[in-house]
Amino acid sequence: MSSTSIGARVDDAAAGRAPAAGAEHHTPHRWWVLAVIGLAQLMVVLDATILNIALPSAQADLGFSNDGRQWVITAYSLAFGSLLLLGGRLTDLFGRKTTLLIGLFGFGAASAAAGASNSLAMLIAGRAVQGVFGALLAPAALSLLTTTFTDPKERARAFGVFGAIGGSGGAIGLLLGGLLTEHLNWRYTLYVNLLIAAVAAIGAVVFVRRPAMPPRPKLDLIGTILAAGGVFCLVYGFSNAETHGWSNWMCWGFLAASTAVLLAFVLWERKAAHPLLPLRVLADRNRAASYISMFITGAGIFGIFLFLTYYLQQTLHYSPVETGLAFLPLIGALMVFSQLSMIVLAPRLGGKPIVPTGFALAAGGLIWLTDLGLTSTYAAHVLPPLLMIGAGIGMAMPTGMSLATLGVAPHDQGVASAMVNTMQQVGGSIGTALFSTLAATAATDYIKDHQPPTRLAVAHAALHSYATSYLWAAGFFATGLLITLVLYRKGSPMKHMRAAQKAALAEETPPA
Template sequence: MSTHSAADAPVDASPPGVPVELGKQPRHERANHRWWVLAVIATAQLMVVLDATVVNIALPSAQKALGFSDGNRQWIVTAYSLAFGSLLLVGGRLADLIGRRIVFLIGVVGFAGASALAGAAQNFEVLVSGRALQGLFGAMLAPAALSLLNTTFTDAKERAKAFGIYGAIAGAGGGVGLLLGGALTEHLSWRWTLYVNLVFAVIAFIGGLMLLRKGAPADRPRLDLPGTLLVTVGLFCVVYGFSNAETHHWGSPMTWGFLAGGVVLLAVFSWFQTRTRHPLLPMRVLTDRNRGASFAVLGISGAGMFGVFLFLTYYLQLLLQYNPVKTGLAFLPMIGALMVAAQIATNSLLPKMGPRPIVPVGMALAVGGMVWLTALNLHSAYAANVLPPLLVTGVGLGLVMPCAMSVATSGVSEQDAGVASALVNTMQQVGGSIGTALLNTLAATKEHSYLKAHPGGGVAGEALAKLHSYATAYWWSAALFAVGAIVAALLYRSGRIEGSPGEAQAVHM
């Protein structure tokens, strides 16, 4: 490992670690160029993040228009998550092997085309096919975007600001999706929750075409086909198994069978990666203690966040009778708190203290926010009872997510940037699938047991049953965040990370 000062780089050539996208420009132009690149990357990432939630609010309208059953309804969400979650590592490695620019642009165009197909669907089959294609191209786009960010911002101070913005988008995208989905469904049509991606895609494609320069890697090792097959099928089984837990019981072979098969395949994949010449996921990406801690934290926070967005959405709409737009607006203060905390964490706290004191505190705040939400009742007021825990949770997630993302990709060699970035998205996706299945199942079980213990309650009894089920989900989300706090406190190293803004240096492998 060698260390170079960013300030010592010659003006007429790319300094070590600065990708070809930014080479051979005066330094002030390179700086301006980098921030435009961030705008392009952020636009593309927002498109992918939004799509995880923007369609959810539109589901009832789409179901009514196309006439598919309640049993098939879950596939509108699951088709996307299955393709996205199982193909992320492959998409990340493709970015490393054939170039991040080309993979990014293909991902943007493909995502836009899939969105148009799904938006124009006249039957259930076409809608599901479009959603699956969105997941496929999203699995190319998301890791390419994050690896471009990682290789573009090598100056430590700029890197902190860039990851603060990127982490805020990743954390707040779910809430923005709820707001946008509600507004589009209410004022236009459910189809516009899909068509809106075309707007983001045009901006991202034109920007990427103009700002990202061709940069194919000089050394192109062969793609690890056995590893690709093992990890793709393994991740598919894990995500599918957890998805089945929502509609089947945990004892069903459709649940535990797929989960067990997925775990076995991923274990074989891990073993194989240590023995193949060109691994899909080099173990050097995982063996750094701080990076390993960050991947674990991102998975746990992905599972815990589900309790905030889904069950609070149900609570606001079903029990407090909020419309979709008002529900989305209710989340805006949380998003604002998250974005402010993200900037403070990455620009001021992380460079001075490192991740060990920051991430556990963020997790602890998220625990407090979720526990606070358990006190909600049928007559709670937004300003007095809903807003305060939302703000606390937003600050907590703002401390956790951008710091973990930055550390997870810090110090990774440029040849591994794509796969490391893909692993960030994979952990969030798998974590979200676990949270979806686990919290939905626990909440449904609580609702059923409450109704059984309190028969004849009528509409009021059903409302109380739902309230108890939501509280159960909040408690379990709090437990997940508590586990995350312990994991972060134990695994992160003390002190600043290498290449922190205080050192004003870029560290290259």
């Protein structure tokens, strides 16, 4: 029996529902479906970084301040992160194919509008609408992947590919952003989504089937408002810390509000008749560990891309294209270890040894990066830790994604998938803001201690700030190592699912 059908039986039994019929199947053209899902995921992930390299050109063209640059990035993160849980529930309500197509068309249209911007306000609005449709697109893609690949071996291979795209999308965005900005125009970093969305939409129409809809859950309006408000305040508070500093009242005020609203959300979900996020989805230890691992990975990976990009461009004087190419070995290592972990290791060992080992490798690679100096070379000093980090993320990310959705009932697949994206996106937003403020403080303190501020002292201050961010990112991965080592169960996840199914069936079967 497939992993999805087993999980559906277990979750349905636990919730007092009949098992879903027809859960075990082999979807026709499923590898073409994976290509469609991969394109959708790539578009969402690379848009978190593709515009970064193009921002100076956009700023010169539209004439806005440095604060405006920050809001071009933050607008996407705020809308995307705040609405992901709602997007996941809408996937369960209206169907995965419908939601995927709406997300693709909307994302493409928003990208076109943002690319045609003639003012900062229009660009920010376009980026925000991108985030809205991305919040529909991301959970629809992941839940479609989960329900399309039900055979354990095929599921492992598919999640290896999907995890590799998720982990490398940021680096691909940097490379593509550099190429388009250098050889065409900054607007093409947004227009490129039209091509990706069109190809993915055609593939979705041709290859993605509309399966029989499970009973539609009702929308939890109060839970939706609380979840969106809590995540918005969280991301906005950390964004204010990056732009205005930790002492600013807007930073602490929004973070305090986020804590209160998210606590109210959890309390409401415990008693809601039709919760936005059923707490049974979080009850499984493997799932809880996987959601935490996605938060840690999101925070750490954005820190890597951001500050290593600064180092390559400002210290080693790489061009935007050269900077993007420098990340290709990380992408290669990530793809290789994604397949290795999902096809060979995870089915036999489960998450307990794999995710902590991946975090250990990523933390080690980040600590290695702290040795980078003004005269370091790429081959000797940048490439080895990049390969180490790529291997670590390749082990942790797809394994966490797979276990975060394994065994979730069909009617909860959308919101369970949305939780994966929410944790990764919120982790990335928090990591970027936290590491940026820590790096800025470290650079300022270094200059104060090395007066007068000569050009050499400023260069060393930058190196010190990068090293500080690498150490903090390594600390995130080390914390994730300890948490996942404790939470993940030992052994094959399939064995745990079969044992749970037998127990559920034993309770349902009356004695002879």
